[in-house]
Amino acid sequence: MIERIDNKQKENVWELLAQHFRRQPVLLSTLAVATAVLYSGTLMFEFVWDDKPQIVDNPLIRSFSNIHRVFFSDLWYHTGRFQLYYRPLFVLWSMLNYAVVGLRAWGWHAGAVLLHVLATLAVFWMVRKLKVEYWTAALTALIFGLHPIHIECVAWISSASDTMATLFAALAFGTFLKAREPGITRRMLWHGCSLALLAGALLTKEITLCFFAIVASYVWLFPGEERPGVWRRLWNGLRAATPYALVTLGYILLRKYTFAAVTGTFDPYHKFRDIVITLPYVLVFYLRQLLVPWGLTGLYYTPYVGIHEIAKIVLPVIVLTGLAGALIFWAEKENDPVVIFAALWMILGLAPALYLRSFGNGDFVRDRYIYLGSVGFSLLVAKAIGLLPGRRNGSATGVRQAVIAVLCLVYVGMSFLQQGYWSSDLLIYSRAHDLYPQNPYTSIGLAREYERLGLNQRAIPLVEGAYREDPAYLYTMYALADVYIAAGRKDEARVALLRAEKFMPEYLNSETGAAATAGMWGKLGDTDRAFKLCSKVLAEDSQLFSALFNCGNVHLMNGDYPQAESLLRRAVRVASELPAPRHFLGRALYLDGKNDEALSYLRQAAIMDPTVYDYHYWLGLSLERSGDTKDAREEYSRALQLNPGSVEAKSKLEALGAR
Numbered sequence: 312m313i314e315r316i317d318n319k320q321k322e323n324v325w326e327l328l329a330q331h332f333r334r335q336p337v338l339l340s341t342l343a344v345a346t347a348v349l350y351s352g353t354l355m356f357e358f359v360w361d362d363k364p365q366i367v368d369n370p371l372i373r374s375f376s377n378i379h380r381v382f383f384s385d386l387w388y389h390t391g392r393f394q395l396y397y398r399p400l401f402v403l404w405s406m407l408n409y410a411v412v413g414l415r416a417w418g419w420h421a422g423a424v425l426l427h428v429l430a431t432l433a434v435f436w437m438v439r440k441l442k443v444e445y446w447t448a449a450l451t452a453l454i455f456g457l458h459p460i461h462i463e464c465v466a467w468i469s470s471a472s473d474t475m476a477t478l479f480a481a482l483a484f485g486t487f488l489k490a491r492e493p494g495i496t497r498r499m500l501w502h503g504c505s506l507a508l509l510a511g512a513l514l515t516k517e518i519t520l521c522f523f524a525i526v527a528s529y530v531w532l533f534p535g536e537e538r539p540g541v542w543r544r545l546w547n548g549l550r551a552a553t554p555y556a557l558v559t560l561g562y563i564l565l566r567k568y569t570f571a572a573v574t575g576t577f578d579p580y581h582k583f584r585d586i587v588i589t590l591p592y593v594l595v596f597y598l599r600q601l602l603v604p605w606g607l608t609g610l611y612y613t614p615y616v617g618i619h620e621i622a623k624i625v626l627p628v629i630v631l632t633g634l635a636g637a638l639i640f641w642a643e644k645e646n647d648p649v650v651i652f653a654a655l656w657m658i659l660g661l662a663p664a665l666y667l668r669s670f671g672n673g674d675f676v677r678d679r680y681i682y683l684g685s686v687g688f689s690l691l692v693a694k695a696i697g698l699l700p701g702r703r704n705g706s707a708t709g710v711r712q713a714v715i716a717v718l719c720l721v722y723v724g725m726s727f728l729q730q731g732y733w734s735s736d737l738l739i740y741s742r743a744h745d746l747y748p749q750n751p752y753t754s755i756g757l758a759r760e761y762e763r764l765g766l767n768q769r770a771i772p773l774v775e776g777a778y779r780e781d782p783a784y785l786y787t788m789y790a791l792a793d794v795y796i797a798a799g800r801k802d803e804a805r806v807a808l809l810r811a812e813k814f815m816p817e818y819l820n821s822e823t824g825a826a827a828t829a830g831m832w833g834k835l836g837d838t839d840r841a842f843k844l845c846s847k848v849l850a851e852d853s854q855l856f857s858a859l860f861n862c863g864n865v866h867l868m869n870g871d872y873p874q875a876e877s878l879l880r881r882a883v884r885v886a887s888e889l890p891a892p893r894h895f896l897g898r899a900l901y902l903d904g905k906n907d908e909a910l911s912y913l914r915q916a917a918i919m920d921p922t923v924y925d926y927h928y929w930l931g932l933s934l935e936r937s938g939d940t941k942d943a944r945e946e947y948s949r950a951l952q953l954n955p956g957s958v959e960a961k962s963k964l965e966a967l968g969a970r
Contacts, residue, residue, distance in 0.1 A: 338449055339435065343428045346456035349726055350424045353466045354417045356734040360609065360756075361469040364823060365405075367414060367886060368856045372405040381406075382514075383569050397566045400515045401472040414888035419468045426474040427465045431456035433481035434686055440488035441649060443690070450693040450715065451686075457722040459604035459729055460685055463678040466733035467609065472516045473682040479512035480519045480660075480683060487526060506558050513562040518683050521659040523555035528655045532648040581615055586667045589616040591627035593675050597661065598634070600678065601688050604722075607678060607729050610743035612750035614673040638691075650694065656687030673750060692718075736760050744773075751777035755790040765924040765954040767798040788814065789828075796834045805835055822848045826858040833865030841865045856885045860892055867895060872903035883912075890919035894926050901929065906936050917946070924954040931963060940967055 358367055371377050371384065381403060386396040404422075412418025435452035439445070455461075464470045483505050490501035512519040527548040534544050596613055616623045635654075642650040660683035667675050681688075696718075699711040732742045740757035747753060754777035761770035771794050778787045788811030795804035808831055811818070818824035829844035845862035848855065863878030876899045882892035897912030910933045917926040931946035944967050951960040 333445070339432055342431055342435065342449075342452055342456055345453075346428050346431050347424055349457060349723060350427065350465045350730065352727075353420045353424060353730060353733070356416065356420055356466060357736075358414075358416050358419075359467065359733060359736050359739055362416075362419075362467070365469045366409075366419065367889065368823060369405070370852055370854045370856075371402060372409045373854065373885070375406060375410070378403070378406070382565070385570070397569055398472050398514070398516055400511055401475060404471075404475060414886055416468075416888075420466075423465055423468050423471040423474065426471050426478060427456070427461065430474050430478040430481065433478050433485070434689070437481045437485040437488070437686075438690060440485045441652075443649060443694075444697070447690075447693050447697050450696060451690045453719065454692055454722070455686060455689040457719060457726065458601075458685060458689065459607060459722060459725040460600055460678050461682060462607055462726060462730045462733065463609055464682050466730045467679075470679040473518060473679045476512045476516040476519050477683045477686070479508050479515060480522060481686065483508035483512060483522065484525065484529075488529075502554075506554055509555055509558050510562065513559065517566075518660070518663050518680065520559060520663045523552040523559055524659050524662075525656060526555050527552035528659070529652060532652050581668065581672070584618075585615045588618065588624050589667060589675070590665060591631055592616050592623050593665070593667070595627040595630050596676050597681050597684075598630070600676075601681065601685065604725055605729075606746055608732070608743045608746055609677065609739060610747065610750060610753050610756075611676045612673045612747035612753070613676045615667070645698075647694070650691065653687040653690040653694070656690075657684040658687075660684030660687065671752075674752075737764075749780060751781045751784045751787060754780075755786060758790060758794055762794050762797045763923065765957070767794060768956070770794045771798060786815075789818065789831075792831055796831060801835055804831070805837075808832070808835070819844070822852050822855050823857045826855065826861040829858075830861035830864055833861075833868050836868075838865065838869050854881075854885060856882055856892075859885060860895070863892075863899070864895055867899050867902070870902075872899050875899040876903065888919075890916040890923075890926065893919070894923075894929065897933070898929055901933050901936070906933055909933050910937060921949070922953065924950050924957065924960075927953065928957070928960055928963075931960075935963075935967070943967065 365386065366372065369386075371380060371386075382399045384399075384402075386398045386402055408419055408422050431452050434455045435448055438448040438451050443451070461474075464474045486501050486505040486508060489495065490498050490505060495501065509519065509522055512522065530548040530551040531544050534547065539547065593613060596611070600607070618624075638650055638654050642648060661681055664675075664677075664680035696711060696714055699714060700709050732738045736756065737760045740753055740760055743750065743753040744757045754773045758770040758773040758777075761767070761773070774787065774790045774794050777784065778791060781787070788807050792804045792808035792811060795801070795807060808828070812828070819828060825844045825848045829841045829848070832838075832844070833841035841862075842865065845858065845865060848858045849862060852858065859878050859882035863875050863882055866872075866875035866878060876896065879892055879896040879899055883896055886892060893912045894916035897909045897916065900906070900909035900912065910930075913926070913930040913933050917923075917930045920926060927946045927950035931943045931950065934940075934943035934946060944964065947960045947963045947967070951957055951964065954960070
């Protein structure tokens with residue numbers, strides 16, 4: 312009797328909760344808060360990886376006076392003449408971010424979280440327009456909001472373009488469905504909004520290129536009450552998709568006009584056959600990441616499958632065939648075309664990223680590419696859970712309730728455990744190298760982080776190993792030159808740098824490439840080469856941070872302290888939130904005999920980033936010169952903790968200890 316009463320009370324609790332969340336504002340607010348809280352820790356993350364060229368070193372976003380260039384310029388125009396990153400609306404979003412928060416990373420991360428929250432809410436609205444039952448739509452949005460596969464798009468600022476494009480796409484499809492509702496007023500207005508939102512999605516990122524096919528698939532699968540024949544359904548699908556195809560064609564022509572002078576080419580080494588036999592493996596890799604989102608990283612390594620790798624060819628085909636059969640069986644048994652539509656959304660949302668020749672060998676899989684497609688996956692999972700035992704009124708009880716609770720706990724736990732790997736470059740590259748040590752890009756990135764920390768003895772073997780693994784990889788020679796310079800092996804660095812310029816001359820055609828190479832030549836003492844490159848890049852863009860920073864350091868190494876101070880002061884103004892330009896400006900002032908001013912900049916840099924050996928060592932020098940031996944000793948000790956092998960820091964501590 313007592314047990315029966317307890318069960319009745321539990322049912323009443325769930326009934327009350329169901330009634331509470333039946334109110335759409337309450338449900339949406341809860342979804343928004345849960346998603347935002349899950350990713351709130353990212354507000355403490357740094358600018359990482361491509362954030363440096365895309366945000367920190369991008370002169371295009373620093374002023375709205377550049378707005379006339381946005382629609383006719385590559386997002387990364389300053390990094391290479393072979394890029395194809397046409398993302399004008401994402402650039403406008405970046406301009407707005409910069410105007411509001413400057414280079415404060417927390418503000419950019421807050422914007423990325425907000426975009427994901429908005430995308431989650433848009434998914435709920437779109438799925439409801441699909442006539443999906445309320446609780447299934449809510450569960451779809453919950454799964455989408457919490458799924459760990461989205462860590463890359465939320466925790467990494469540069470990947471927010473995928474989130475923004477998906478937000479536009481979900482709204483575009485929702486308004487398309489709204490325009491098709493019987494008896495709807497202002498049908499043409501809704502249809503026009505849908506086309507405008509698609510244009511917004513395309514101008515944010517090319518991942519939405521197949522949206523017109525999504526529209527055609529929907530009209531084919533949901534023909535209406537008249538039950539037309541095959542040819543009539545085909546005609547209706549083509550007619551509905553035509554306006555969206557025309558918008559897409561307009562985008563392609565605009566993109567082609569913008570990139571008319573692009574000199575890059577697609578991968579010339581692999582044939583169509585290589586793509587065909589690799590695609591099933593890539594698709595199954597994505598499926599595995601969606602089903603078991605563990606081992607997530609921004610740098611998977613999935614090279615082309617060789618014709619001799621039978622298992623990697625046959626097993627994925629079997630898995631995909633079996634999955635397709637299971638979905639068709641499910642849809643027919645339940646008489647539910649939404650199942651097939653959700654599966655097609657997954658494929659078509661990912662399709663633009665499946666032309667493998669657009670990527671370097673091994674760079675085919677990225678979590679961000681499946682962000683749009685994961686809407687379909689979330690809907691499929693939600694509908695599958697809906698098949699579990701539950702009450703007829705839709706409230707989650709028994710098995711269904713337990714499965715939802717466990718799934719959410721697993722997703723939240725996996726997200727918390729894995730999003731922290733995006734907090735710094737060192738963690739990104741360390742994790743990727745642990746998971747995919749054969750990836751040369753990962754080895755180079757990790758080596759540069761070790762070099763930044765003064766751990767050259769760990770950096771050099773990584774780059775040398777990457778060169779042995781893949782000597783044709785373009786950036787290896789530049790990376791070798793960089794780490795050899797840091798280790799004082801200048802003869803080897805010179806050979807590597809000359810070879811890099813010979814085999815990858817296009818790197819010097821970009822502003823950032825020329826600035827970085829100028830910095831390397833300056834460290835090698837070849838000031839003529841360095842100043843020639845500096846003059847070229849500063850003439851092309853006088854506000855490019857990397858040019859101001861690297862060329863300022865070239866003058867610093869050449870002993871031209873006034874000119875170094877001038878360029879580095881401009882670098883500080885351009886990127887006032889970064890410690891490096893402050894540190895090197897402090898060095899220039901210190902060497903120019905202006906120790907009082909130098910001390911201020913050196914202290915600021917060490918406070919802003921206490922993990923860098925040089926920051927503490929040079930601050931110690933400045934403190935020692937000012938007579939503050941106690942604080943100088945502390946800074947030398949901190950430097951020695953970061954680099955225990957430092958002879959300079961040890962000798963300074965010994966000298967101060969003897970006083």
